[in-house]
Amino acid sequence: MGGATNITVPVVSKIYCFSSQTTLMVRRRPRLVNGGGFVVMNSNQNLVFKVDGCGILGIKGELILRDGDGAPILFIRKKGGVVQALSAHNRWNSYLMDYEEPSKLVFSLREPKLRLLTKNSIKISNDTDGKNKDWSFEVKGSFIKRACTINDRRGNVVAQVGLKEMVANKDFYHVVVQPGYDQAFVIGVIAILDNIHGESTRC
Template identity: 30%
Template sequence: MLRFLKSLSRTVHEERCQDPEPRPNNGDGDGDGPTSLTVWRKSLFVGCSGFTVINSDGDLVYRVDNYGGRRQQEVVLMDASGKPILTIFRSKQKLNLVDNWLVFEGDISSKKQKPIYRARKDMDFLRAKVKRLARFYRVPYDETLGYVIEGSYVNRSCKVLDESGNIVAEIRRKESVTKGVSLGLEVFDLIVNQGFDSSLAMSIVLLLDQMFL
């Protein structure tokens, strides 16, 4: 499956390069267009749940390996070599119906380590038509320095918007260039616009996966 995804990512990238309009780059930081990543909701290790993320050159970029099932108190986003980049921690609070998720740099090595982002599942039912899924804020808490996620993670159709309403990242269904091949919901695209950190965008994917399992 991984070999097929690598081939698929390279094929799509080659087709985009023939298009005169700006298209996603390969995720290495070069180029003027957004970054296109293929996300596979599966770990490469047997007995693990997690994620495997490759760029449009077919190179492994990020990985997540969970040995205790999908729903975890801690989820670690690693680079291709296994080095922790970000850690997502579920913070359960008493008398609070909504869990908070904290995002830390690297691995959580100290209880004194402070989070860099905080996320919360949106529970504003009065605005259900907006389809707002979650809020993602920088720490210290400030609504003017955060992001809003809208759409449907279940259907792999989400947009991440900044405080000005600009789209900084998107989750989209993966289109196969091979006839008769259905990728389903376990494989999808993560499009990261220029100026937004792709690892941060992937952490939002992990947050949504924990929120909407």
């Protein structure tokens, strides 16, 4: 059992994989005051991630995940074009930031346009060429209700989103990331879910 915590599953980078379970607190920023998006704190109340969306970047369907010091980690963009318009899914691509510019594709998320079809859950692929239609992770449950999980292909829970006890406010919620999984990847997925559901990262 002890060996399980030594397994790391990096998607963005192994530097964001920790050997113990981590609880992160997400707090949405007011659109009118500082452009929206959200910040992520650890249990010591230290800022570990920040997400900028349309209110700051000024472009719909684009997000930037930053570390606690403000350095960009991921550039996330909703794919457009005629092919995408005709597809049954919306696709979001997430790229590593290299010298302030998007570089390598690290994961893509497929969101079914008809979410009423329960079998069409949100799937995430971490292939690097973007051509593989297979998936490695999926989102289950309701992000709007702050009751969802990110699971791997074997059904293991990677991270769980929930409301903080005693706080009846969806602007402040927690994300529990299991040992060995990539926290930057998890927050990148949550940034996309936030945008899909028209929350803090949308204009």
